[in-house]
Amino acid sequence: MSHDATKDIISLSDVIKQVPQFAKKLPNVLNGLRHAYLRRPSSACGLGWAFEKAVEENPTGTALLYEDQKFSYTELNAWANQIADYFLKQGAKKGDVIAVMIENRPELVVTVLGLAKIGVVTALVNTSQCSKVLSHSINLVKPFAVVIGEEVQQAVLDVQNDLELAKDKYYWFADDAFKTTAPKPFVDLAQAIQTCKKHNPSTTNQVCGKDGLFYIYTSGTTGLPKAVIFKHSRWMLAYGTYGHVLDLDQDDVMYATLPLYHATGMVVCWCGVIAGASTLAIRRKFSKSNFWKDVQKFDASAIGYVGELCRYLLDCEPTPEERNHRVRKMIGNGMRSNIWHEFKERFNVDEVLELYASSEGNVGFSNIFNFENTVGFSPTPYAIIAFDKEKNEPIRGADGFCQKVKKGESGLLIGKITSRSPFDGYTDPEKNKSVIMENVLKSGDKFFNTGDLVRDIGFRHAQFVDRLGDTFRWKGENVSTTQVENIVSDYEKISEAVVYGVEIPNTNGRAGMAAITLQEGKSLDENDLKNMVNAFKAELPAYAVPVFLRIQKQIETTGTFKYSKNKLKEQAFDPEKCQEQIFVLLPSDAAYSEVDATVFKQINQGKYRF
Template sequence: MSGDGKENVQVAKYYLQGIFHGFLNVTFKNKKFIPFLAAGVSYQLYKLDDTSSWIHDGILSPSFLFKSMVSSVGLGLSLLALVNYETLYYNFKALPRDLKGISRFARVLREIRWAGRNNFTVAKYLDRNAEKFPDKVCFYYEDEKWTFRQVREFSNRIGNHFSSLGFKKGDTVALFMENRPEYVCIWLGLNKIGVTAALINYNLRLQSLLHCIETVKAKAVIFGFELTAAMQDITETENILSTLPLFCSGHGNNNALPKGVRDFDKEVGTASHETPVEMNDMKLHDSLYYIYTSGTTGMPKAAVIKQYRFMMAANGIHFMNNVKKDDIVYDSLPLYHMTGGMIGVGQAVLFGSSLVIRKKFSASQFWKDCIKYNVTVAQYLGETCRYLLATPPSPEDTAHKVRLMSGNGLRHEIWAEFAKRFNIPEIGEVYGSTEGNTNLANVDSKTGAVGFVPRFVYSVLPTALIKVDEYTGEPIRDLETGLCIRCKPNEPGELMAKIVPRHPIRDFQGYTDDQSTSKKIVRDVFAKGDSAFRSGDILVMDNLCYFYFKDRTGDTYRWKGENVSTTEVESIICTFTSYKDSIVYGVKVPNTEGRAGMVAIVDPTESVDLEILAAGISRSLPAYARPIFLRILDEVDITGTYKLKKVRLQNEGYDVTKIKDKVYFSHSGKFQILDEALMKQINSGEIRL
């Protein structure tokens, strides 16, 4: 049997097992139906291997046809006896979607399995594409065109040069640069010799930036000339950077390099463009790079991205959203993030699609770019869709060739309006996290859904919504079994997935520090002794097993397309308030995605200098992490009810009609008192956040 056939059989068996498991659950809750079940299921289970052969070989023997007919009668009796009308209705209504999803997912598994058998790393995919179509455009950037041959040769030069400098497998190099083709070539080239790049958010400054370099034990830093000032801010004091080689890229001929910084472009330009010999030693389970996520211990956490993790993310979108190798993909999202840097880049590197890289997202240029480059697939975040809708209508809204928008965070309220105004036939909403081991995909453009699971297999899947305490965030457990409790349809819960070590989908690699890793793992979830990854996201599932995002839990919130760590912001703010107690949390603002940052500071004497605080926040935090609202408290309970207090503050938000404390609004870099009139301007959208 071929690999493709085995994969199809595996998926089919898994699907059938889910059906039988569901029947058993229903039956033993309704014991009067057990005799009917015995008659029906005995035929359904009869000679399952024959069914497998039929699925693979298409052999319709008379014996098998007879058994299939009898089994079908048994199946029908079981359905009539066991399933009420409502359940039967939902099962059949979801069936076309389920079959489409299963078929596409089988292709994902098949590709991952092929890569595993052939030890095909990400860099090998790129080289294969460069051999198949060397002159095809891999990256468009402004007026530049980078062919697959150019990308391969430039990445080879990078690998060979750093190899000559003594860098080897297991080393880490920090990469701090804005979007451009060189960015991808750098981490690809480094990985060809086994060096892991740490992709640092280019918005970070001072302590957060230095922490990201130190936490991965970087042996060098490569930064873009546009970020020279940020690098100089952290090299002025004595720290690890004084001992590291620093490379600057993109300074041009008219700009002088900072003292002690090496010319990356000049050095790499003289290296060999032949494939580094070290590339043959790379394995599928080796590290590709680090991506940073918001920390719950005060600073960003470095998540390890293995080769197969990158492939899984890119493959998932490619097949589940039906992206083609002839598509031209538009990527205006940060390349240090999963969506832009893994999913977007992966379409070019793995599958040979052409990728348009934009330095930064621009609502006014979005559709102009799509027209200019003949884009057929565009990536989005929920915030970008709202910004696009906020632009004045123009002929360019529908003059493009975009057939698919792929991304995450598109709100239910604007979904239909967005698709209609910009004439988008398909919206491929997906759900996943950088380091997580569970992903969902919307394969039929269901409005508002982040994805689905087949109804027949939900009860046996090692992924589920788990009931959690609203205030503590801890899983609620069954008193008899001690296991976590799965949510029923329309019950909100935290998405969790069983961890299976070294599995390309179910593994959780964790972070560079064990403490952060352990906080994302919960034990005894589906069975005694198991472990599962905590997503930190609250979702809800409807009767058709569509999933909808509801909220985030814990110590992070999402704003401007970024995850914000409340503890990181708190630790920085306290340095400008004489270390007064402070609580940072996200609050909902009408007609915006995510939550805006708000800080409550205990300052009964009002001694905090708001000008110093505002200036310190602007200097130390990226724009998306800066609190927009400030509340002055007389006191705060920091005992065991701290989380309860935080939930109450979050629910009260910035509504000055209900809050007696002073509330301030950050505008143009200064805090001004928030009154009812100003609040109405914010809520109506007259003042844009």
């Protein structure tokens, strides 16, 4: 059943009812806003500065939990200081970039922290990447060095000859489960830092807001990832807003099983922990069967989420652990309206701090009043403007200006570019130009185009509707349609491919679907249906492999030769609407199989858990 969005309109009386609950957080929120907005540009700030502050507040308290490992704030800080000291001795300096590719474990957390203390930018490489995409991602940021975990060493060794990196700048951490010797050309970083200094480096206080902290990768319209700079000033903004609204204290434990190469885990969850001098508990990879067991094991009081994670948990059979815990709040994004209330009720969670932000954007929302079905409230200047989905462009009036939508209506979300809400941008200047809109509501103004449709539900609250452009979200990851089109088109029998996202009932995001045309005289046999899966998996992360294929004789284009995706999205994988052959890669299958009326019905009834 679809959710009735008209019921989510927020009135003044609704806000007044939530004030007593919000008032309890107000002192902490005001303290956070002081950090976020009132610091001078030249003041020391950022991840390293805030972590050292937390060490002073809670030196013996637990900073990090992982499996059976436990690190106090003092211990984790000393380890990070050794990494900082080592790379200073290797000649790394403020503004240099080091690419880091490690799965969720202490070595990733401490490396990021150590590099932040010396002003080195960490490029957070997606651990699912391989082949051309991986070499592109690393070369794109021109790194001083690369630090990897043993678990991804083969993917890096496979592209080593393509990397623009000195042979003596490869560093390695053993996987906890397999203590081995670092293969050439890697240096074992755990051994290399043994004699390094454990006290705080002076460089921490030389890092300020304008300095880079991370490169976070997002899907690129060219088919390869873009690297977005995330400065210490933006981290302080997250720390001062999301971090303090979360309102954790030294007794709290945040369980984050999200990949830490994404901002939701690395920035939002961890900054909330640091703001409260609390504990971060991490897991290598998400496990729905172990989720609530881990919550009990770590005695978690808060959890980080994305919408896909929430749906997976709801799909599981009920267990005693899912209510026998002290989790009362959660922070993240992508909670679907049709499961929001059900999730809170079933798992006994009081507060869902849904938020909206993008790695590159300048506008953010946070659900500070704990309403349901909203990304929350935004203090930053923004507008929601009328948008023509068919023409794929904002609607401008006779005067040339865009029009704001009315309450209850959907439109394109844009963030006003000001000194307080700057647009830090991409590594590619041309890409920066393409997302900046000028003369939007009046002459001379500038806005950042988020590429997202949202609904205005009143009192500066919004509701996420859909993502525009050449990306879609699946399995909690952004998928570049162009990247997938390039890989699919490389298959020997395929002439052309158009990739788009389609909705599967009771799932989050959109599953990848490729409409393909075959080379003249070619057809697909049983071997192809298996070989295509292997070929796609060799070049794409698992979440980007198309779930559906549609065989077309000719791909429809617009008058300007752009692919007509709207009709394809609407027909999705319904064989009756398509009147063409449809294939699906069912969960756990090794080959594509045909979608007939029976399979289509089973997919819609939820027989298969995608």
